[in-house]
Amino acid sequence: MKLNNYGLGMIKGMIVTVSHLLRHPIVTQYPEQYLNTSRRIRGNELIWKKTSCTGCATCAKACPQGAIEIVTSTNTKENKYEVETYRVDTGYCIQCGLCVEACPYNALFMGASYRRAKYRRKEVIQTNDELLESAERPASGYFHPEIAEKLPRQTLLIEKIVEKREKKK
Numbered sequence: 001m002k003l004n005n006y007g008l009g010m011i012k013g014m015i016v017t018v019s020h021l022l023r024h025p026i027v028t029q030y031p032e033q034y035l036n037t038s039r040r041i042r043g044n045e046l047i048w049k050k051t052s053c054t055g056c057a058t059c060a061k062a063c064p065q066g067a068i069e070i071v072t073s074t075n076t077k078e079n080k081y082e083v084e085t086y087r088v089d090t091g092y093c094i095q096c097g098l099c100v101e102a103c104p105y106n107a108l109f110m111g112a113s114y115r116r117a118k119y120r121r122k123e124v125i126q127t128n129d130e131l132l133e134s135a136e137r138p139a140s141g142y143f144h145p146e147i148a149e150k151l152p153r154q155t156l157l158i159e160k161i162v163e164k165r166e167k168k169k
Helices: 002-022 058-062 098-102 157-168
Strands: 046-048 068-075 080-089 108-110 125-127
Touching (some): 046 080, 058 098, 098 108
Antiparallel strands (some): 046 108, 068 080, 080 125
């Protein structure tokens, strides 16, 4: 009697296995294809607006890891601070977003990229011009809903499969 139950279980298991072998695979070919992430992703980089930054260092004070360093100088003619060096050590950064939330001038944004791995420790330290927004370094909509509206909608793996099946028909 037990042998009969085991035989049925094996047959049911094989039916499930064969049915999964015959369906469309649920993967993307990562280096060539990738899914759109959430609009409010906290990627592994910061985007800095040089024109909006006043050098108040509120972001550096809010950073729990101390990953942000700001060096300012005084401009006596215009009676304001000028940022000489803005340095972020993304190796220490935990992508908590507290610096973005603390900035009173909207000069700091979380980056949308998650594919910025480096081999050397010196390469994870970003300074001045490396922090500016560009086509390769888009800003995320985290804490900035006006930016999130302009970013592409998040794609899920299930949606990609449905799109492929609809194209075949």
